Amino acid sequence: MTAQLKIKDSDFKIQNSGFHVDSRTGRFLQTVRITNVSRSNIRGPLSFVLDGLSRNVTLVNQSGTTFCALPASPYVVADLGFDGILAPRERITLELEFVSRNRKIDYEARVLAGISR
DSSP: OOEEEEOOGGGEEEEEOOOEEOTTTOOEEEEEEEEEOSSSOEESOEEEEEETOOTTEEETTOOEEOSSSSSOOEEEEEOOTTTTEEOTTOEEEEEEEEEESSSOOOOEEEEEEEEEO
């Protein structure tokens, strides 16, 4: 059995861009940057979780849905490179892609990291 471990929110700085529409697909795009502001390496996998995602909104490029860390929410797994570690002051960038019928996209971000066996 595996479970993801939640790292303290204070270990990360999360910055996101505003939403813009892809003129080819009509989908909403957002760039998210996650920085390790702790003094320690954070071992992956690292998942960016979108809690409370607005109704009638779908995260098109989601990697899955959380089940071990409630509430059940869509998430995207971040690529941490060859070493699988987010070092202090290291930053990664995610591109999120949404479909929204009501043009309102809200969520609360959290980050899950590591695996416990």
